[in-house]
Amino acid sequence: MAAKKEKSLKITLVKSTIGAIPKHKATVKSMGFHKLNSSVVLPDNEATRGQIAQIRHMVKVEEV
Numbered sequence: 692m693a694a695k696k697e698k699s700l701k702i703t704l705v706k707s708t709i710g711a712i713p714k715h716k717a718t719v720k721s722m723g724f725h726k727l728n729s730s731v732v733l734p735d736n737e738a739t740r741g742q743i744a745q746i747r748h749m750v751k752v753e754e755v
Contacts, residue, residue, distance in 0.1 A: 698735035699755040703728065706749040715746050 704724045708716045722742055723731045732755055733739045743752055 703730045703751045
């Protein structure tokens with residue numbers, strides 16, 4: 692049987708966390724961002740979508 696290809700999302704941090712509320716800063720850190728304009732590739736699932744929804748004003752999302 693062919694292996695099922697899992698979808699992924701490339702997420703880029705485009706806005707600084709300076710001045711952001713602590714909950715949003717914690718979300719950015721937990722997603723693996725270290726500095727501005729850095730990108731991470733995460734699986735496309737409900738947990739990741741929830742995190743993106745919380746900080747949607749700070750990130751850019753692309754399907755990989």
